[in-house]
Amino acid sequence: MHAWAVAALDLVFPALCPVCEATLAAHRRDPLCGRCWATIRRLGPPACARCGLPLPGAATTAATCGACALEPPAWDWARAGAEYEGVARDALHAFKFHGRRALARPLADLLLEPWGAPLAAASIDALVPVPLARARERERGFNQAALVAERLAGALGVPLRPRWLARVRTTQPQSDLGAAERRANVRGAFAADTAVAGRHVAIVDDVLTTGATVAECARMLRAAGAARVGVLAVARVL
Numbered sequence: 546m547h548a549w550a551v552a553a554l555d556l557v558f559p560a561l562c563p564v565c566e567a568t569l570a571a572h573r574r575d576p577l578c579g580r581c582w583a584t585i586r587r588l589g590p591p592a593c594a595r596c597g598l599p600l601p602g603a604a605t606t607a608a609t610c611g612a613c614a615l616e617p618p619a620w621d622w623a624r625a626g627a628e629y630e631g632v633a634r635d636a637l638h639a640f641k642f643h644g645r646r647a648l649a650r651p652l653a654d655l656l657l658e659p660w661g662a663p664l665a666a667a668s669i670d671a672l673v674p675v676p677l678a679r680a681r682e683r684e685r686g687f688n689q690a691a692l693v694a695e696r697l698a699g700a701l702g703v704p705l706r707p708r709w710l711a712r713v714r715t716t717q718p719q720s721d722l723g724a725a726e727r728r729a730n731v732r733g734a735f736a737a738d739t740a741v742a743g744r745h746v747a748i749v750d751d752v753l754t755t756g757a758t759v760a761e762c763a764r765m766l767r768a769a770g771a772a773r774v775g776v777l778a779v780a781r782v783l
C-alpha cells in the first residue's frame with residue numbers, strides 16, 4: 546500500500562498495536578507500535594553454535610554452551626531472534642491465537658536483524674516449517690510457522706519446502722506437558738520426504754521451548770538423509 550493511503554486510513558481507523566492497543570505512532574513496526582518493538586529482548590551473537598543460547602564473551606562462532614557439550618541436540622545449529630517473554634510472547638500469542646497474520650513480518654524481522662547476514666551465507670538449501678495437524682490448521686486458517694518461514698525464505702533467498710515434513714498423527718498441545726511427556730507426545734508424529742537427502746535444511750518454528758518438537762523433526766529429516774539440519778525460531782525460552 547502507498548504511504549499516503551496508510552496515512553489516510555490511519556486518520557479514519559487508527560491502527561492499534563495488537564499487544565498494547567496503543568496507536569502505532571513513531572518507530573512503529575506494523576502492526577506493532579514503536580514502544581512494543583523497542584521493548585522486545587533480542588537474542589543476537591555471540592550464541593552457542595548448537596542451541597543458540599546467548600554465550601557472552603564467546604571467542605569464536607563455533608563455541609558451544611556446557612549443556613550442548615554434555616549432550617548435543619538432535620540438530621546441528623539453532624538460532625532465535627528474541628527471548629520468549631513480555632512483548633515477544635504476547636505478539637506470538639496474538640499471531641497464533643487471534644489470527645493477527647500481519648505479525649509474521651515483524652516476527653520474522655526479529656530473526657533477520659541479528660542473524661540475516663550469517664544465515665544468508667550459510668548455504669542453506671531449504672526452509673521447512675514445522676507442520677501443524679491438519680485439523681488444527683483448518684481451525685486456525687493458517688500455519689504460523691509457515692507464514693514466518695515464507696518471509697524468511699523471501700528475505701534470505703532460500704527456497705521454502707513445506708512438503709518435506711509432514712505430520713502423520715495428531716498430538717496433544719505441548720504447552721500442557723512436561724519435558725519427558727513432550728518428547729513422548731511428538732515421537733513418530735512426523736515424516737520427512739527423501740527429497741531432503743544430501744541437503745542442508747533449516748526447520749522453522751515460532752517458539753523453541755524444550756525443543757522436543759524440532760528435535761523429533763530433525764531426527765526424521767536426518768533419517769531421510771539430510772546432510773545438515775538447523776533450527777530457526779522467532780523466540781526461545783531461556
Ligand SMILES: [Zn+2]
Pocket residue numbers: 562563564565566567577578579580581582
Ligand atoms: Zn504496542
Ligand SMILES: [Zn+2]
Pocket residue numbers: 593594595596597598609610611612613614
Ligand atoms: Zn548450546
